[in-house]
Amino acid sequence: MNDPKYTGQEFKVIGSRVKRPDGIDKVTGRARYGADMNAPGQLVALMLRSPHAHARIKKIDISKAEKLPGVKAVITAADLPDLTEGNAGLFDTLENSMARDRALYDGHAVAGVAAIDKSTAKKALKLIKVTYEKLPHVTDVDDALEDDAPIIQPRYATEGQHGNLINKGEFGQGDIDQGFAEADVIVERSYKTGQTHQGYIEPHACLASVSPDGTGELWVTTQGHYSYRNTCAQLLGMDIAKLKVTSSEIGGGFGGKTHVWMEPIALALSRKANRPVKMVMSREEVFKASGPTCSTSMEIKIGAKKDGTIVAARAECRYMNGAFPGMWGTLGGMTAFACYSIPNNKAIGVNVLCNRPKVAAYRAPSAPMMAFGVESTIDQLSKELGIDPVELRLKNVAREGTQAPYGPVWGPIGIEPTLEAVRDHPHMKAKLGKNQGRGVACGFWFNIGGQTCSDLNIGPDGTVNLTVGTIDVGGARASLAMIAAEELGITYEDVKVNIGDTSSLGHNDTTEGSRGTFSSGMAAIFAARKAVDVLKERAAKMWQIPVESVIWEDGSARANGKEHSNLSPLTLKDIAKKAGSTGGPIAGHHEATAEGAGVSFASHIVDVEVDPETGKTQILRYTVVQDAGKAIHPDYVEGQFQGAAAQGIGWALNEEYIYGKDGRLQNSGFLDYRIPVCSDLPSIDTKILEIPNPGHPYGIRGVGETSIVPPLGAIGNAVSNAVGVRMYEVPMSPPRILKALDEAGV
Amino acid sequence: MRYESPTTTKEAVALLAQEKGQAYVLAGGTDLLVRLRLDTIEPDLMVDIKRIPAMTEIKKTATGFKIGAAISGATLGKNKALLKAWPGVVEATNLIGSDQVQGRCTMAGNLCNASPAADSVPAMIAAGAKAIIVGKKKRTVAVEKIIIGPGQTILEKGEMIEAISLPAAVKNSADAYLRFIPRTEMDIAVVGVAISLKLKRGVIESARVALGAVAPTPLLVKEAAKAIIGTKLDDEALDALAAACSSACNPIDDKRGTIEYRRRVAGVLAKRTAKIAYERAGGK
């Protein structure tokens, strides 16, 4: 597949700015999201949640709730399978959906109720009596590793290390001790980042229906309906094939809808009540009991020669995984120095447990924190060396042939071109006033391929249905229709893309790791090529010539060779019309584990103004430069860049989970969580670079995640250049900046 | 819960007086319905006052303005006479929430909700606003005397605010309000400062300074007013004003700000607010 002929290709449809197919539904209110589906006889389900950060559940008395007229089912962990001896991941998933012996964080579900309406369900929750024994709790990642910290999950404790330390992911090359010994200048700093939430506007919602015969249906807002199906079926002892999961339109996910939360409980309630059950989280529940990202604490050390050659780098970062183990530190360790070519480097990502909700992916998960530390340190190094920060980065940049710190040797990659584009961008010459500063930072993120299955069917009139199993969060259906049209040589308008439910296609991995358009796009290409093979056969049949004499060009079959010059081309529509008499419906399928996912790099520029009297930071200008491989639909590529940058800006300036001394979350609403509003942001300028991914027929790379990585570091650098103080903690909220200004005596 | 929408003040008062359970007045509902949603209140009765004509008008009276308790921020912002007379009060009220919230929120509701951080309350206090309270009997009380603690007011069972009265504008006087929030919109004030002042030949003859979000209740800070009365708002006066505001603060550390931060920023905002009011009043 690594065929250079696919780079620098000319396209007809790819790269144009067509109208998305779901646009009208979404601007008229017709599109159906998670909470927009109802079923006859449906019940409303609500969850009772722990008010304690950590508590033993001594007793749950549901007798009064069960007796309340209108209540159809009440469920506690006692009603769910005991997976103690089984798969650890499944055990954790179920225990997170409903606490078993202990509530592990503020908001951990302890019981679920299904009733005829919401007010009855609310009353029932109040009738459930839970007897808790409060236990000591810990919510800070560093405190969790103190000797006297309570152990969150004794079953994961390993002898010889702290009980809350799950594991470490360690990556690197060379000999860092020797590297630092060779360095002329070494900068070593500590940083912390707050816990943030994806902040999708649509709360988790589902409609579950399970019959006594063991079949079931789930309508749900999810990034991966196949994985929801597989997980729910396994948790509840159902046959995978008998649970049909349909993904609704999804109101944002950013990684937060890759795991099940309350869905298994909705299914269990439906099974118990033998009625459809609708369950919708409140915003407070979303903040408290879905999966935000990690808070972190880290040390970064980088050493360079006087000429700016970085000779050694070390990063150690502790990632707070919440109450259940994840692989977040490991991912962070892999990304730490990926933008650079450093002969001696070591990055360690440490996974730590705390009494906070189970962490989930959040757009380029784990990379922004590490990049905040690394990019802040590189800027400080550039000051000490007296070298321009962009030039210092360019001097040490990773290129084709550089071995990545986590193993692979890079093919053609985009970090150097993005940095050069930054250096040459007019933004870099914009005038800055008093208390204003400019910052630059880089970011890296992986793409993944994964299991993919698609189905392309040509109708009798020659229009095409492409069915894919990856969900569409932000315009993927447009891109996939463009790809199918490009490959078949027909118009975009002639392709209709559908997201299949789990019973209509084979397994598809979750839409995460920027894989949706990459992998389903690849599957669409190969499905289309198989359909073209069939089309050629049918044309040969219609012409009664050997199939070897038929070629496919511009959406038509053409007969090759002088002897067939009397045969005028047959369009796809011509062939489709005759399908019934030439062998039946024409289709193409593709099933594979997609290989060849590229990697993605971005460099950002930001200008800020800091009010030195209040510590408030305003973003004045913002420019994103990112490598897209090949932009299928430039509008939606730009949209991904802008949205990712906006999330990074929120993370950098204001967003964070604030826990009280009691271990309870104090800002579980949009009001005090403070995601950026429209007036907080300037227009976000974008520059798409196209360095083709040789692993994809069109050179496509995933574009969705990387641009959330640079903003934290870029803004930290800009604040430092604006008012002369270096911020070591994110968010760089006004009180923190004012304190830093005071301490620096500025 | 029962919902009633009387068309006269008398009826509304009677409904509130007769209710044995928890009764609430529904004006804009931008706080009340949030509390209902979050289950922090369980009302037995809500009395919607938006259909009472007397409560839905802004009247210019001989002594100033009478603003009905159901007047929304959006309606207030469109009243040119009021905007000219009390720009600080109007801008403070218009800072509450989004345009959506502006379509509903009211000054009287902001006052009755009794949050220490209410934006319109310091502005009303600085402006010398009074609340016209109806109940068993009618009484008029200065706004600074209404709130006695977070969420607590002097209103007794069966009482409600019918209108807010503002004095008529005086020549060479003006008011202003500034608040600090981390974002540009949608936040609750971390610090709010309102100042109204009157000039005589460029010298501040009288002033009222009020602070929000820095103590259990909004504060009328007499020391701060003293610091600028008799001055032309020179640097020394501004520093004294800032110091007086900072030392009047009795804040808490919470998710919105620290004690130290609130004290500092109260002083910073006081200076900025005073300059705006001074300039509006014609000072140079």
Added chain:
Amino acid sequence: MAGVHVTTTINSDPVEYVCPADESLMDVLRDRLGLMGVKEGCGTGDCGACSITLDGQLVCSCLVLGAEAEGRAITTVEGMADGQNLHPLQEQFINNAALQCGICTPGFLIAAKALLDENSDPTETEIRYALAGNLCRCTGYDKIVKAVQAAAKDLRK
């Protein structure tokens, strides 16, 4: 709980319903009347996804009781298009890729329409502040602002 009987007008149509006194207008519109274009993002007036107009005034329907709608006129996103013709804002949101996931879109459209009804030629800053009550987590707002500018231009023609 006794229900409140309400007679009102929604998207120019006469509508009657009965709802509990404490039910929000958002819940009435969504769950009783099937107007699912009214989205719930928070239920507390912080996200604007449930924006509607009530007697022409932009409000969050989660912060209005269903009972309050008696005799009023409500507009939701379902009432924006004129038959088969989309409103210029709807057109320009599609043309400018101003939506990604689309859950916030109905609220933005209603809020933007309320703005343009009052101010036919708003500056970028005016647009940004007028839309500050509508949260979007996908777009970074850039293309939304451009779509509103484009629609304003169309509407001035």
